[in-house]
Amino acid sequence: MHRFLIPLFVLLSSAAAHAAPGPRVASPDGTIVVELATDNDGRPAYAVSRKGQPVIASSRLGFLLLDAPKFERNIEIVQPRTRTFDETWEQPWGERRFIRNHYNELTATLKEKAKPFRSFDVVFRVFDDGVGFRYRFPKQSGLEQVKISEELTEFSLARDATAWWIPAGEWNREEYLYHRTPVQQVGDAQTPITFRFEDGTHLSIHEAALVDYSGMNLTRVEDRKLKADLTPGIGEGKVVRAAPFDTPWRTLLLSDAAAGLAMSSLTLNLNEPNALGDVSWVKPMKYVGVWWEMHLDLKSWASGPKHGATNDNVRKHIDFAAKHGFGGVLVEGWNVGWDGDWFGNGEDFSFTKSYPDFDLKALSRYARSKGVVLIGHHETSGNAAHYEEQMGDAFDLYQRVGVPAVKTGYVADASQAKVTGTDGKRHYAWHEGQDMARHHLKVVTEAAKRHIAVNPHEPIKDSGLRRTYPNWITREGARGMEFSAWGQPGNPPEHEANLVFTRLLAGPMDYTPGIFGMKTRSTDGIATTWAKQLSLYVVIYSPLQMAADLLENYDKNPAPFQFIKDVPVDWDDTRVLNGEVGDYVTIARKERGGDNWYLGALTDEDGRTLSVPLTFLDEGRRYTAQIYRDGDKAHWKTAPQDIVIEERSVIRADTLTLKLAPGGGQAIRFVAQ
Ligand code: NOJ
Ligand code: CA
Numbered sequence: 001m002h003r004f005l006i007p008l009f010v011l012l013s014s015a016a017a018h019a020a021p022g023p024r025v026a027s028p029d030g031t032i033v034v035e036l037a038t039d040n041d042g043r044p045a046y047a048v049s050r051k052g053q054p055v056i057a058s059s060r061l062g063f064l065l066l067d068a069p070k071f072e073r074n075i076e077i078v079q080p081r082t083r084t085f086d087e088t089w090e091q092p093w094g095e096r097r098f099i100r101n102h103y104n105e106l107t108a109t110l111k112e113k114a115k116p117f118r119s120f121d122v123v124f125r126v127f128d129d130g131v132g133f134r135y136r137f138p139k140q141s142g143l144e145q146v147k148i149s150e151e152l153t154e155f156s157l158a159r160d161a162t163a164w165w166i167p168a169g170e171w172n173r174e175e176y177l178y179h180r181t182p183v184q185q186v187g188d189a190q191t192p193i194t195f196r197f198e199d200g201t202h203l204s205i206h207e208a209a210l211v212d213y214s215g216m217n218l219t220r221v222e223d224r225k226l227k228a229d230l231t232p233g234i235g236e237g238k239v240v241r242a243a244p245f246d247t248p249w250r251t252l253l254l255s256d257a258a259a260g261l262a263m264s265s266l267t268l269n270l271n272e273p274n275a276l277g278d279v280s281w282v283k284p285m286k287y288v289g290v291w292w293e294m295h296l297d298l299k300s301w302a303s304g305p306k307h308g309a310t311n312d313n314v315r316k317h318i319d320f321a322a323k324h325g326f327g328g329v330l331v332e333g334w335n336v337g338w339d340g341d342w343f344g345n346g347e348d349f350s351f352t353k354s355y356p357d358f359d360l361k362a363l364s365r366y367a368r369s370k371g372v373v374l375i376g377h378h379e380t381s382g383n384a385a386h387y388e389e390q391m392g393d394a395f396d397l398y399q400r401v402g403v404p405a406v407k408t409g410y411v412a413d414a415s416q417a418k419v420t421g422t423d424g425k426r427h428y429a430w431h432e433g434q435d436m437a438r439h440h441l442k443v444v445t446e447a448a449k450r451h452i453a454v455n456p457h458e459p460i461k462d463s464g465l466r467r468t469y470p471n472w473i474t475r476e477g478a479r480g481m482e483f484s485a486w487g488q489p490g491n492p493p494e495h496e497a498n499l500v501f502t503r504l505l506a507g508p509m510d511y512t513p514g515i516f517g518m519k520t521r522s523t524d525g526i527a528t529t530w531a532k533q534l535s536l537y538v539v540i541y542s543p544l545q546m547a548a549d550l551l552e553n554y555d556k557n558p559a560p561f562q563f564i565k566d567v568p569v570d571w572d573d574t575r576v577l578n579g580e581v582g583d584y585v586t587i588a589r590k591e592r593g594g595d596n597w598y599l600g601a602l603t604d605e606d607g608r609t610l611s612v613p614l615t616f617l618d619e620g621r622r623y624t625a626q627i628y629r630d631g632d633k634a635h636w637k638t639a640p641q642d643i644v645i646e647e648r649s650v651i652r653a654d655t656l657t658l659k660l661a662p663g664g665g666q667a668i669r670f671v672a673q
Contacts, residue, residue, distance in 0.1 A: 022080065388442065526640070628667040
C-alpha cells in the first residue's frame with residue numbers, strides 16, 4: 001500500500017503541472033522550442049526553451065474584457081495546425097538589402113470548455129533567433145466589439161537575469177536613461193527590454209506590428225515574472241476593436257551574445273510586406289539643419305531677433321549642404337505658433353503659415369536648384385487632434401513646394417497628448433495608446449500619398465512598421481543628443497552602448513550625432529570624444545542621419561568632418577562584430593550598391609582595446625583603411641578632441657586592434673582599391 005501511494009502522488013503532482021500538455025513547435029534549426037499547455041483550471045500558457053534550457057517558464061495567455069466574460073480559464077486547446085515559411089525579401093533601404101524570413105508556425109484555437117464556447121487563436125512563429133506570437137480574435141456572436149481591459153500575457157523568466165530597462169508611465173515618455181538591475185528589481189518597464197541570463201544567453205522582449213492597439217509595457221508581478229501592461233486608452237478599455245482582428249506580435253529575440261540581438265531581423269519579418277508599392281521616392285540622406293543653435297539657445301523657434309528659420313540662415317544651410325554633399329536641410333521654427341508657451345497646448349500652430357522672414361516656396365526652390373531638399377517640421381505639442389485637422393493641407397503644401405520629408409514632434413507629457421475620439425470629442429491620450437497608434441499610421445499613410453517621408457519625435461515606439469510603410473523612415477523615441485545640449489546633466493558615456501542593445505533593436509533612431517563643439521548648456525557638455533561622435537554614424541542606424549553641430553564647427557574642423565561627409569546612410573549589409581550591453585559595441589556595414597565598408601566602435605566610460613578580425617571584408621580585395629581614432633590623451637572629460645586620422649592598407653586576413661579612450665570610439669572607412 002505504502003509503495004503504491006508514493007508513485008501515485010508523483011503522478012498526480014506532475015499531472016497538476018501539465019494537466020493538458022499541448023502542441024509544441026520548434027525553430028527551423030531546432031534550437032528554440034515553444035510549448036503550449038493548459039493547467040488544471042484550464043488556463044492557457046506557453047513556455048520557451050533554447051538549446052534545451054528553459055528561457056520562459058510556463059507563462060499565461062489571455063484577456064480580461066469589458067462588458068464580456070474574460071478569456072482566462074476553463075479553456076482548451078483545439079485544432080493546432082502548423083506550417084513552415086521561408087522566403088527572402090528585399091528592403092528598399094535598410095541596414096541590409098536582403099532578409100530571410102524563415103520560421104515554423106503553430107496556430108492553436110483556445111476555446112471555452114463551457115457555454116457560450118467562444119474562442120480566440122494564438123499564433124506562434126518560431127525563428128532561429130527568436131519567437132513572435134500574437135492573438136487573433138475571430139468574428140463570433142457576443143464579441144463583435146472587443147473591449148480589452150487587460151492583456152494577461154506573461155513573460156516568466158526561467159532563470160535569474162540582469163535587465164536593462166527604462167520605466168513606463170513616466171512623464172518624459174521614452175526619454176530615460178537605462179537602468180541595469182537584476183530582473184527582480186524591474187518595475188513597470190517599456191519595451192524593448194533586454195536581459196542577460198547567467199550563462200550569457202541574451203533575451204529582448206518587444207512587439208512587432210503595433211497597429212490599432214495599445215503599446216505594451218511590462219510590469220513585474222513577482223520574482224522573475226513580468227506581465228503585459230497595456231498603455232491606457234481614452235475611454236473604456238485599453239483597446240477597443242471590431243472583430244475579426246489580430247493583436248501586435250509579442251516578440252522574444254534570443255541569442256548567445258548581445259551582438260546576436262542586434263543582428264536580428266525578426267521584428268521586420270513579423271510585419272506585413274510593403275503596402276506602398278514603388279517607394280523609390282523615399283530617399284535616405286544625411287542632413288544639416290536649423291536646429292542645434294536653438295537647443296543651445298543661440299537662436300529661437302519663436303519669431304523675433306533670435307529667430308532661427310530666416311531666409312538668410314536657411315540659405316546659409318542650403319549652401320553648406322550643397323557644398324558638402326548633404327541631401328537635406330531641416331527647418332524648425334518656420335511656421336506660425338512658436339511664440340509664447342508653444343508646448344502648452346499646440347492649438348496655436350499653423351502648419352501652412354510661415355513666419356514673414358521665411359519664404360517656404362522660394363527656399364525650397366533654391367535648395368532644389370542646388371541638389372538639396374528642405375526637410376519640413378511639424379511640432380504638434382502632442383495635439384494630434386489639432387494636427388489632423390490641418391494635416392491634409394499641410395502635406396499638400398509640402399508636396400506643392402517640393403518638401404519630401406517631414407520631422408514631426410509630440411512634445412507633451414506622457415498621457416497629455418490630445419486626440420479626437422470616435423465620439424468626435426477631444427480626449428487626453430497617452431503617446432503609445434491605441435488612438436495615437438492610429439494617429440501615427442494616419443500621418444504616415446497621408447504623407448505617403450504625397451510622397452513624403454516621416455520622422456516623428458516623441459513618437460510611438462518602433463515596431464517594425466517601416467517594412468509595410470517604408471516612408472516611416474526613422475524616429476526619435478529615446479534620449480537623443482539634445483539632452484547633452486540643455487542645462488542639465490546630459491547623456492552619460494554608456495548611453496549609446498545601452499541604446500544599441502535596447503531601443504535600437506526596435507529600429508532606426510534620429511539620434512542627431514556629429515557634435516564637435518563640446519561646450520553646451522549641459523554641466524558635462526557632451527560626454528564623448530570626437531572619434532566616438534564619428535563612430536555613431538555607423539553604430540546608430542538611421543536612414544535620415546543628421547550632422548547636428550553648428551556649421552562653423554564643421555568649417556573649423558574639416559579633417560574629422562570628412563568622415564561625416566563620406567559615410568553613407570543606406571547599406572547592403574550589416575555585421576555586429578562584438579559588444580556587451582551598456583559597455584561597448586563594434587559594427588561594420590557595407591554601403592548600398594558600392595564596395596566600401598565602414599566600421600564604428602564605441603565604448604562607455606571605460607577605455608578598452610578591442611581586437612577586430614576584418615573577416616567581413618570582401619575576399620580578394622585590398623582596402624585603404626581611413627582610420628579616425630582616439631589619440632593617446634583622448635578622454636571624454638579632459639580631451640575629447642584628441643583624434644588621430646591615419647591610413648593603412650588592409651585585407652580581410654588582417655586583424656585591427658582598436659584602442660578606445662574612456663568615453664571614446666573609432667570610425668573607419670575601408671575604401672576598396
Ligand atoms: C523635441 C525634439 O526632439 C527636437 O528635435 C525638436 O527640436 C523640439 N522638440 C522642437 O520640436
Ligand atoms: Ca525629444
